Amino acid sequence: MSNVSIAVVVGSLRKDSFNWQLAEALTKMAPPGWQLKRVRIDDLPLYDQDDDAQQSEPVQRLKAEISAASGVIFVTPEYNRSIPGVLKNAIDHASRPYGKNAWAGKPAGVLGVSVGAIGTAMAQQHLRNVLAYLNMPTLGQPEMFLQAKEGLFDPDGQIGQASRAFVQGWMDAYVAWVKRHA
Template identity: 65%
Template sequence: MSQYRIALIVGSLRRDSINKKLAEALVRLAPKEFSFHRCEIGDLPLYNQDDDGNQAPQVKRLKQEVSGADGLLFVTPEYNRSVPGVLKNAIDHASRPYGQSAWAGKPAGVIGASIGSIGTAMSQQHLRNMLAYLDVPTMGQPEAFIHVKDGFFDADGNVASEDSRKFLQGWMDRYVEWVRTHAGEARTG
């Protein structure tokens, strides 16, 4: 059985983030041959092109984690109808210097949760635009804009509702298929 390493990027730094909780719940829905490593993005300096030739150790670490992954899973909130600044900063760092992007060719899934009724639709669209430019094959369907209300997660951090859990399991099953297909091409190509 082949092992797939997934770089998990959560676009929120908040200690009690619902997107961190969603990421943890999704990981529990994945098959055993998928291992997830949450990439730290909160300690990255602000991106400055002047630093491309001498990237900070935190940036080198992120680029190594992404480069060593078979796939990417982005779980992000929406701030002001777009991606959080910390996520944009991480994307910029790991894509530079120009021509040395760690993201290129890595199959990705994009999902997010919000207390707002449109979930994270705008954030996900902006992220998908960035990933398309960076040559990241990103799963298009099913889309998942998770509206979190009180009681969405149980005391153990699992998704409480059977319908929501079933939907997220379907999303994860499709993501697993996406990674197996695209990472398999990279492994044999």
């Protein structure tokens, strides 16, 4: 496969987010011909089913970007042992109205980074439940629970030496997952 576009949805709005750093570092780990494109979710209105018949421009843009992608990588922080509201809001928008689910069939990858020792394990588990309902085949192994600590990122913003092989292994598994579900 060449000229593959993967949508990257980051569940954080924080300017100096570790998850934004991880998403950026991943873009440089993709194989030749694969482009990871970050999808904007910060301008979406709060989901309201009353708006399904006339979705706003940001919602239409999100749905078009997801529809055009060959797969989706979710990079999520963990808020109160679950996914951030902004991420759930984006997921809800792109799955609606009923019967027009932009996520359906898109091979998904889930990962995240947090300052806690278990990374984003609970958020990822909750997200996997949602993705199963949305009919997204989701990479199960390897799981990627990263702790934000000294050396995770090098001075250039890339994955540090100690974690590089591990993260590259995840990326390679995700690439194979997308090919399997193409």
